[in-house]
Amino acid sequence: MGYKTIVCGVTGSAHSQKAALQAAVLAKENNATLVYVYAVDASFLQGGVAASSGVKASLMKLGGHIVEMAEQIAATQGVTPRKVVRAGKVLDVLKEVVLEEKADLLLLGHEERTFFEKAMFKGEVEDHVQELKQQTGVEVDVVK
Amino acid sequence: MKKMRSLALLFSLIIFSLIMWMTASPATGAEGTEHLAVPSDVLTVSGVVTNAQGKPVKEVELEFHVNGKKVEMEEEVLTGKIGMYAAEIRLPHGTLPDATVTIEASKPSYKTTERMTLDKIAPEPGGPAENGDAYYMTHHNFTLMRAITPAFWIATIVLVLVYVLIAFEMMHRTLAALLGAALLLTISYTAGTFNPDYMILSFEDAMHAIDMNVIFLLMAMMMIVGILKKTGVFQWMAYKSYQAAKGNVYALSAILMVVTAVTSAFLDNVTTMLLIIPVTIEIALTLKINPIAFLMPEVFASNVGGTATLIGDPPNIMIGSYAKLSFLDFAHNLTIICAISLAFTVVYYIYWYKKEYLKAQVGDVQKLIAHLKEEYRITDSKLLIQGGVILAIVIFLFIIHGALHMEPSVAALIGAAVLMAVSRVDIVEMLEHEIEWPTLVFFMMLFIVVAGAEEAGLIQVIAEWVKDMSQGSLVAAILMILWVSAIASAIIDNIPFTATMLPIVAYLTTVIPGAQGGVLWWALALGACLGGNGTMIGASANVVTVGMAERAGYHISFMQYVKIAALPMLVTIVFCSIWLLLVEI
Numbered sequence: 001m002g003y004k005t006i007v008c009g010v011t012g013s014a015h016s017q018k019a020a021l022q023a024a025v026l027a028k029e030n031n032a033t034l035v036y037v038y039a040v041d042a043s044f045l046q047g048g049v050a051a052s053s054g055v056k057a058s059l060m061k062l063g064g065h066i067v068e069m070a071e072q073i074a075a076t077q078g079v080t081p082r083k084v085v086r087a088g089k090v091l092d093v094l095k096e097v098v099l100e101e102k103a104d105l106l107l108l109g110h111e112e113r114t115f116f117e118k119a120m121f122k123g124e125v126e127d128h129v130q131e132l133k134q135q136t137g138v139e140v141d142v143v144k
Numbered sequence: 145m146k147k148m149r150s151l152a153l154l155f156s157l158i159i160f161s162l163i164m165w166m167t168a169s170p171a172t173g174a175e176g177t178e179h180l181a182v183p184s185d186v187l188t189v190s191g192v193v194t195n196a197q198g199k200p201v202k203e204v205e206l207e208f209h210v211n212g213k214k215v216e217m218e219e220e221v222l223t224g225k226i227g228m229y230a231a232e233i234r235l236p237h238g239t240l241p242d243a244t245v246t247i248e249a250s251k252p253s254y255k256t257t258e259r260m261t262l263d264k265i266a267p268e269p270g271g272p273a274e275n276g277d278a279y280y281m282t283h284h285n286f287t288l289m290r291a292i293t294p295a296f297w298i299a300t301i302v303l304v305l306v307y308v309l310i311a312f313e314m315m316h317r318t319l320a321a322l323l324g325a326a327l328l329l330t331i332s333y334t335a336g337t338f339n340p341d342y343m344i345l346s347f348e349d350a351m352h353a354i355d356m357n358v359i360f361l362l363m364a365m366m367m368i369v370g371i372l373k374k375t376g377v378f379q380w381m382a383y384k385s386y387q388a389a390k391g392n393v394y395a396l397s398a399i400l401m402v403v404t405a406v407t408s409a410f411l412d413n414v415t416t417m418l419l420i421i422p423v424t425i426e427i428a429l430t431l432k433i434n435p436i437a438f439l440m441p442e443v444f445a446s447n448v449g450g451t452a453t454l455i456g457d458p459p460n461i462m463i464g465s466y467a468k469l470s471f472l473d474f475a476h477n478l479t480i481i482c483a484i485s486l487a488f489t490v491v492y493y494i495y496w497y498k499k500e501y502l503k504a505q506v507g508d509v510q511k512l513i514a515h516l517k518e519e520y521r522i523t524d525s526k527l528l529i530q531g532g533v534i535l536a537i538v539i540f541l542f543i544i545h546g547a548l549h550m551e552p553s554v555a556a557l558i559g560a561a562v563l564m565a566v567s568r569v570d571i572v573e574m575l576e577h578e579i580e581w582p583t584l585v586f587f588m589m590l591f592i593v594v595a596g597a598e599e600a601g602l603i604q605v606i607a608e609w610v611k612d613m614s615q616g617s618l619v620a621a622i623l624m625i626l627w628v629s630a631i632a633s634a635i636i637d638n639i640p641f642t643a644t645m646l647p648i649v650a651y652l653t654t655v656i657p658g659a660q661g662g663v664l665w666w667a668l669a670l671g672a673c674l675g676g677n678g679t680m681i682g683a684s685a686n687v688v689t690v691g692m693a694e695r696a697g698y699h700i701s702f703m704q705y706v707k708i709a710a711l712p713m714l715v716t717i718v719f720c721s722i723w724l725l726l727v728e729i
Contacts, residue, residue: 010697011695011696011697012425012429012435012696012697012698013696013697013698013699015697016697040695041695042695055373055418055419058379058418058419058422058423059422059692059695061422061426061519061520062422062423062425062426062696065425065426065429065430066429066696066697069429109697
C-alpha cells in the first residue's frame with residue numbers, strides 16, 4: 001500500500017529516532033510527505049508555573065531541537081521533512097496533526113514505562129494506539 | 145394588597161420590639177446586680193493554666209465555688225492567649241477569709257479538673273475601701289491534662305487521611321488539604337456545637353494557624369522569580385556553563401551542579417529546574433549522551449542548594465517562620481554542611497556517570513557555543529538589571545531582617561512590589577500566571593489541618609512519644625529527627641511532614657536538655673530538605689525533572705531513581721549527622 005503523507009511523533013529517545021528513521025525510509029520509498037511532530041506536553045505539571053510563558057518558550061525551543069535532530073536523520077535518506085512543534089497533550093497533538101495533514105500513516109517510537117510511571121504520567125502513547133486508529137481513521141504503527 | 149402591607153408592617157414592628165427587648169435585657173440585669181449599697185468581700189483570683197508540656201492553654205473555662213455553692217459570674221471567665229486568667233468574685237461581707245473557695249477548669253480535648261481549693265487567700269494591702277468593700281486576693285497556677293476525646297480521633301483520622309491522599313496522589317494535594325480543613329471545621333461547628341468533645345478547632349484558631357509570613361514570602365518570591373524568568377537568565381546560565389566548561393563534559397556536569405545549587409539557594413527549586421532542564425537536554429542531545437546523566441546530578445544539587453538558606457526550600461521557610469530563625473541563622477548553621485554535601489554530590493555523580501560522559505561526541509565546541517549563545521541569550525537586559533538589583537536588595541534585607549525585627553516576608557514583599565512598579569510588568573498577568581495559587585492554598589489548608597491535630601492533642605502525644613524514645617538524650621533526639629525526617633521526606637511530601645513536625649520540635653527544644661540552642665530545628669531542616677533527594681517523589685523538583693525527561697523521551701523508573709539517588713542521599717545524611725553532633729551541639 002502506498003502512503004502519501006506520513007506523520008511521525010518524535011522525542012529525543014533512541015526508540016523515537018528509530019521511528020524517525022523508518023518514517024524517512026518509508027517516505028522515500030513511497031515518495032510521501034514526511035511530517036515530524038513534537039508535542040510540548042506539560043500537563044503533568046498540573047498547571048502552575050508550567051503555564052507561564054518562560055517555561056513554555058523554553059520547552060518549545062527544546063521541541064525545535066528535537067525535531068531538528070529528526071530532520072538530520074531524514075536527511076540521511078535524502079528526505080526533507082516538515083516539522084511541527086505544538087503545545088498540548090501528546091495524543092491530542094498527534095490527532096490534530098494527522099487530521100490536518102490528511103496523513104495515511106502515523107508512526108510512533110516504542111516507549112517503555114513501568115507501572116509506576118504509567119500511574120504517575122497517566123498512561124502512555126502505546127496504550128492509546130487503538131484509540132488513535134479509531135479517532136483518526138489512519139494506520140498507526142509502533143516501531144520497536 | 146394594602147392589608148398585606150399593614151400585616152407586614154405590624155410583623156416588622158413586633159420583630160423590632162422583640163429585638164430591642166432582647167438586647168436591652170442584659171443591661172437591665174446588670175443594673176440590678178450593682179453592689180454599691182451593701183459592702184462586699186471582693187476576691188481577685190488570677191493565675192496561669194498550662195498543659196503537661198508547660199505550654200499555656202487558652203480559652204480554658206473557669207468556675208468558682210464558695211462553700212460548695214457555684215458562684216454565678218456576670219461574664220464567663222476564660223484564659224487568654226498566654227494562658228492567664230483573672231476573675232473578680234463578689235461575696236457577702238464577712239464570707240472571707242474563712243470560706244472554702246474552689247476552682248474548676250474545663251476545655252474541650254482536656255480533662256476537666258477536680259475542684260481545687262484556693263488557699264493563701266490574703267487581704268489586699270491598704271484595708272477596706274471607702275464603701276466598706278473588703279478586698280482579698282489569691283494566685284493559683286495549674287496544669288490541665290489532655291483527654292482522648294472523639295475530637296482527638298477525628299483530628300488524627302483527618303491528618304492521616306490527608307497524608308494518604310497526598311502520598312498516593314489520589315487527588316491534587318491542595319484538594320486533599322482543603323477537604324481535611326473543611327471536614328475539621330464542619331465537625332467542630334456541627335457536632336462540636338452540641339457536644340464539646342467534638343470541638344476540634346474554632347474558626348478563629350484556624351485563621352490564627354495560617355502562617356501568613358510563609359504565604360507572603362512564597363508569594364513575593366514567586367513574583368520576583370516570575371519577572372526574572374522573562375529575562376532568559378536561567379537558560380543563559382546553562383549556556384554560560386557550557387562555555388565555561390569549554391567542551392569538557394566532566395567540567396560541564398560539575399558547573400551545572402554548582403550553578404543549579406547556588407540558584408536554588410535563593411530561588412525556587414522547581415522553577416530553577418523547569419528553566420534549566422530544556423537547555424540541559426538540548427546540550428546533552430547535541431553531545432549524544434543521555435540527558436539523565438546531567439539531569440540527575442542537577443536536581444540532586446538543586447535540593448542540596450535549597451537546603452542552605454531560609455528561602456531555598458519551603459520546609460526552611462516554614463521552620464524559619466515558626467521558630468523565629470533568621471536568614472543569618474540558616475546561613476550560619478546550614479551553609480557549610482550544604483557546601484560539603486554539594487562537593488560530595490559533584491564527585492559522586494561525576495564518578496557515577498563517568499562511562500556515560502565518555503560517550504560524549506563533543507565535536508565542534510565553538511559551533512555549539514555559538515548556537516547556544518544565539519538561542520539562549522538574555523531577552524531583556526533592562527528587566528534583568530532591575531530584577532537583579534531588586535533581588536540583591538531583598539537578599540540584603542533578608543540578611544539584616546533579624547536586626548530590623550522585620551519578618552522575611554516583609555523584605556520579599558517590598559522587593560516584589562518595587563520590582564512590579566519599576567518593571568511595569570502587567571500585575572494581573574503576573575498574579576494569574578506566575579503565582580502558584582494552588583500551592584499557597586495548600587499551605588493554608590495544611591496549617592489548619594495540623595492546627596486541628598495540635599488542638600486535639602495528637603501532636604502532643606507524638607511529641608511525648610519522641611521524648612520518651614529519646615529518653616531525654618539530645619544526641620538521640622537529633623538523630624531521630626534527622627533520620628526520620630530524611631526517610632519520611634523521601635516517601636511523602638516534605639511540606640505536610642514539616643508542618644506536622646514544627647510543634648513537635650518546638651516542644652522537644654524546650655524539654656530536652658541542651659536543645660535550647662536550636663539544634664533540633666537544623667536536624668529537621670536538613671532531614672526534610674535533603675531526604676527529598678532519595679526518591680523521584682521526595683521533592684517537587686524531582687517530579688518535574690523526571691516528567692520533563694520523560695517528555696523528551698528519556699525514562700527513568702522509580703527504582704532506577706532510587707538506585708541513582710538513595711545512596712548519595714544517605715551519605716549526605718550521614719554527613720549531616722556528624723555535622724550536627726560535632727559542630728552544632
